[in-house]
Amino acid sequence: MHIGTTLTNYIIETQRQIQGATGEFTGLLNDIAVACKKISGLVDKGDLIGVLGSAGSENVQGETQKKLDVITNEVFLEALAHNGHVAGLASEEMDEIYELPADAPRGHYLVLFDPLDGSSNIDVNVSVGTIFSIIKAPEGVVRPTTEDFLKPGAQQCGAGYCLYGPSTMMVFATAARGVQMFTLDKDFGEFLLTHEDVKIPDDTSEFAINASNSRFWEEPVKRYVDECLAGSEGPRGKDFNMRWIASMVAEVHRILTRGGVFMYPVDEKMKAKKLGGKLRLMYEANPMSLIIEQAGGVSSTGRERILDMVPEDVHQRVPVILGSRNEVERIVGYHAG
Ligand code: AHM
Ligand code: MG
Numbered sequence: 001m002h003i004g005t006t007l008t009n010y011i012i013e014t015q016r017q018i019q020g021a022t023g024e025f026t027g028l029l030n031d032i033a034v035a036c037k038k039i040s041g042l043v044d045k046g047d048l049i050g051v052l053g054s055a056g057s058e059n060v061q062g063e064t065q066k067k068l069d070v071i072t073n074e075v076f077l078e079a080l081a082h083n084g085h086v087a088g089l090a091s092e093e094m095d096e097i098y099e100l101p102a103d104a105p106r107g108h109y110l111v112l113f114d115p116l117d118g119s120s121n122i123d124v125n126v127s128v129g130t131i132f133s134i135i136k137a138p139e140g141v142v143r144p145t146t147e148d149f150l151k152p153g154a155q156q157c158g159a160g161y162c163l164y165g166p167s168t169m170m171v172f173a174t175a176a177r178g179v180q181m182f183t184l185d186k187d188f189g190e191f192l193l194t195h196e197d198v199k200i201p202d203d204t205s206e207f208a209i210n211a212s213n214s215r216f217w218e219e220p221v222k223r224y225v226d227e228c229l230a231g232s233e234g235p236r237g238k239d240f241n242m243r244w245i246a247s248m249v250a251e252v253h254r255i256l257t258r259g260g261v262f263m264y265p266v267d268e269k270m271k272a273k274k275l276g277g278k279l280r281l282m283y284e285a286n287p288m289s290l291i292i293e294q295a296g297g298v299s300s301t302g303r304e305r306i307l308d309m310v311p312e313d314v315h316q317r318v319p320v321i322l323g324s325r326n327e328v329e330r331i332v333g334y335h336a337g
Helices: 007-016 022-049 067-080 119-124 211-216 218-234 249-260 266-270 281-294 325-336
Strands: 054-058 064-066 087-092 109-117 128-136 158-163 168-174 178-185 190-195 206-208 259-265 299-300 320-323
Touching: 007 022, 007 158, 007 178, 007 190, 022 109, 022 128, 022 158, 022 168, 054 067, 064 067, 064 119, 067 087, 067 109, 067 119, 087 281, 109 119, 109 281, 119 128, 128 218, 128 281, 158 249, 158 281, 168 281, 178 281, 178 325, 206 218, 206 249, 211 218, 211 266, 218 325, 249 259, 249 320, 259 325, 266 299, 281 299, 281 320, 299 325, 320 325
Parallel strands: 087 109, 206 259
Antiparallel strands: 054 064, 109 128, 128 158, 158 168, 168 178, 178 190, 259 320, 299 320
16 A cells, blocks of 8 residues: 555555455544544643643552543543444443443444553653554454453454654554554644554664663563673673653554564562553553564563463553564573573
């Protein structure tokens, strides 16, 4: 497809090539694009429309919600719940799965989303993003239960994120068609294809981790980071660069663009609190893992492939180590002993 084609055209063209496609998936992607455009507008206007700051509430994981966490969740529900493309929704910002209004037409998909990831960055005007994961609802199910959502990430029909940075960019992956990047033309009001079939370089000399947790890290992570920091004088024989934006969408976007490794490993502090990690499996780790793998990278907990994990809870937390193939495989090797 040619660079500059609209997201709408891109998904219609793709649909034409799939035998038996009904247009429902196309409609769903369109709904998500509409939600992301609205969120982009809100993030752009920020203080001018009074949407920044705390909402004075907590989400299910006990984290303080920003006003924009709550508003963007509503934007997503509004854009997706009434069009007959989904049977149910789940979000980082809702304790329970969301049941569609009784009169809303039902579709065949379930969407899990984090409407504003990295929202601690919003008040300081640093990039944030939306992450979404799409799975098939079980055949004939019109009132899905939590169980119906708990599918391994390998079963995702598609996944993506929208990055609200200097430009707003939508990145979308399916197992069939790899990873495409679209940039929002704010005058035109459309996402336009800007990078097709994105691939991550296998090697990198850049890593991202919150180093303030280093005293709690497990041995394999300590070893990897120590070796990177030793640079050209250490066992790796080259210098490494480090980045930490505290916004997973921005970190993954950097890795898709120029390679790198992103780590939010499980550590002793989390284990003491009986937490499996910091990031959420179903609406952060799974969608990002599908994107990374489709771009030729690797995504692991350190001990297993994230996309193979069988979820136990919609809000389950997992360790995440993803990015350039050779580096992630090295870290997985360190975990193996
Ligand atoms: P959130 O969903 O509450 O925004 O948390 C997820 C974010 C990720 O985007 C980012 O990688 C991480 O939390 C940053 O964590 P830290 O505050 O430890 O740097
Ligand atoms: Mg999040």
